[in-house]
Amino acid sequence: MAMTLTEKILARRSGKPAVAPGDNIWVDVDVLMTHDVCGPGTFGIFHQHFGKDAKVWDRSKVVLIPDHYIFTHDAMANRNVEVVRQFAKEQQIEYFYDVGTPRYKGVCHIALPEEGHTRPGEILLGTDSHTCTAGAFGEFATGIGNTDAGFVMGTGKLWLKVPPTMRFLFHGNLPPYLMAKDLILAVIGDIGCDGATYQAMEFDGDGVYALNIEERMTLCNMVIEAGGKNGVIAPDKVTLEYVDARNAGQKPYTVLKSDPDAKFIFEKVYDVTKLEPVVAKPSSPDNRATVSEVRGSKLDRAYIGSCTGGKLTDFRAAASILKDKEVRIDTFIVPATSEIAAGLKTEKIGNETLEEIFTKAGAKIGPPSCAACLGGPSDTFGRLNGPLSCISTTNRNFPGRMGHKDAKVFLASPLTVAASAVTGAIADPRELLA
Numbered sequence: 259m260a261m262t263l264t265e266k267i268l269a270r271r272s273g274k275p276a277v278a279p280g281d282n283i284w285v286d287v288d289v290l291m292t293h294d295v296c297g298p299g300t301f302g303i304f305h306q307h308f309g310k311d312a313k314v315w316d317r318s319k320v321v322l323i324p325d326h327y328i329f330t331h332d333a334m335a336n337r338n339v340e341v342v343r344q345f346a347k348e349q350q351i352e353y354f355y356d357v358g359t360p361r362y363k364g365v366c367h368i369a370l371p372e373e374g375h376t377r378p379g380e381i382l383l384g385t386d387s388h389t390c391t392a393g394a395f396g397e398f399a400t401g402i403g404n405t406d407a408g409f410v411m412g413t414g415k416l417w418l419k420v421p422p423t424m425r426f427l428f429h430g431n432l433p434p435y436l437m438a439k440d441l442i443l444a445v446i447g448d449i450g451c452d453g454a455t456y457q458a459m460e461f462d463g464d465g466v467y468a469l470n471i472e473e474r475m476t477l478c479n480m481v482i483e484a485g486g487k488n489g490v491i492a493p494d495k496v497t498l499e500y501v502d503a504r505n506a507g508q509k510p511y512t513v514l515k516s517d518p519d520a521k522f523i524f525e526k527v528y529d530v531t532k533l534e535p536v537v538a539k540p541s542s543p544d545n546r547a548t549v550s551e552v553r554g555s556k557l558d559r560a561y562i563g564s565c566t567g568g569k570l571t572d573f574r575a576a577a578s579i580l581k582d583k584e585v586r587i588d589t590f591i592v593p594a595t596s597e598i599a600a601g602l603k604t605e606k607i608g609n610e611t612l613e614e615i616f617t618k619a620g621a622k623i624g625p626p627s628c629a630a631c632l633g634g635p636s637d638t639f640g641r642l643n644g645p646l647s648c649i650s651t652t653n654r655n656f657p658g659r660m661g662h663k664d665a666k667v668f669l670a671s672p673l674t675v676a677a678s679a680v681t682g683a684i685a686d687p688r689e690l691l692a
């Protein structure tokens with residue numbers, strides 16, 4: 259029976275020769291990730307149902323990554339990190355990236371691949387909706403709630419419904435003023451915030467395979483903003499080189515692809531050369547407008563960071579615009595992980611590091627974490643503590659998402675955010691790119 263990539267992964271991990279959309283199946287989980295926000299709740303459910311002395315099903319498959327509310331004096335946030343620390347110790351968790359140690363990483367969805375926890379053909383679950391990011395590595399990756407995660411911790415299994423697959427084909431060479439963020443905002447604008455509810459979103463086409471691995475992660479990262487169950491891209495040489503260089507424990511993996519005659523319930527084709535830079539206007543990721551439609555809208559702040567827009571590719575793009583320029587509005591730079599933060603000090607454009615370019619432009623650089631992407635306590639770096647207007651490389655712009663409930667957030671690519679930081683109003687990167 260012909261199957262899509264998502265169906266093949268789910269069939270493989272359920273021990274069945276084939277599955278079809280709508281089937282309810284038990285799957286074996288390869289990696290379960292949790293962080294400081296959902297970890298404590300998950301541990302509580304795990305102990306409640308499996309006993310106070312219970313051990314997780316496999317201490318090398320539970321990955322603990324504190325990343326959300328890290329650099330804050332908030333007592334509740336600090337206590338959450340301490341609960342994660344205690345659990346890691348009690349369970350002797352092999353992969354725990356603790357704050358204040360050289361192992362500290364930052365945002366979980368970027369830390370997972372960097373530390374070699376993403377492999378083709380596997381099932382990766384996490385207590386965070388943007389766990390779908392890891393679909394860029396040809397695996398089934400999705401966010402689950404604390405109750406499901408508590409069950410997975412005890413058993414290594416989960417009961418899942420096989421989603422039907424939608425396919426998005428991108429063709430052509432991406433123009434220098436566009437990034438993967440423009441592509442995914444275009445898709446979400448086309449299908450809406452509920453356009454892919456409980457469906458797999460597979461990305462394919464030469465336009466996708468021309469993207470580097472970080473840009474592919476941006477595509478998969480935002481499928482949840484369309485309601486997608488998972489996003490997925492079949493592995494190619496680029497994927498396998500990245501995975502092989504980092505694979506934690508050098509685990510064997512399985513490369514799968516959709517069959518040529520697999521059934522997709524929806525297909526949409528994009529010619530990337532015809533797309534324009536886009537934003538999502540306040541207050542929904544599907545409130546799409548082209549940058550030319552909103553050009554000149556006044557801003558108070560620019561923010562470049564998060565699992566969506568805080569990777570090295572994002573900062574290279576932003577720096578290409580900010581080099582030898584000054585920002586007109588408060589501009590916050592937050593590398594997603596410590597590896598990316600180190601990259602800001604070594605990657606150069608001309609003879610200046612990215613960090614030097616940002617600092618000279620007048621931007622403020624914070625430590626790696628989720629920071630203001632999810633608002634957080636009032637002392638969070640970059641948080642919108644007033645009714646400000648902000649342009650951001652993050653993934654959600656619902657009221658209150660980055661702090662104040664009356665703040666207005668525009669989502670855009672790092673190129674568009676950097677161009678807007680220089681002009682103090684929404685600007686088209688085509689006007690500033692050399």
Ligand code: SF4
Pocket residue numbers: 326365366367386388563564565566627628631632652653
């Ligand atoms: S960076 Fe933002 S979207 Fe990503 S995991 Fe952190 S809070 Fe969630």
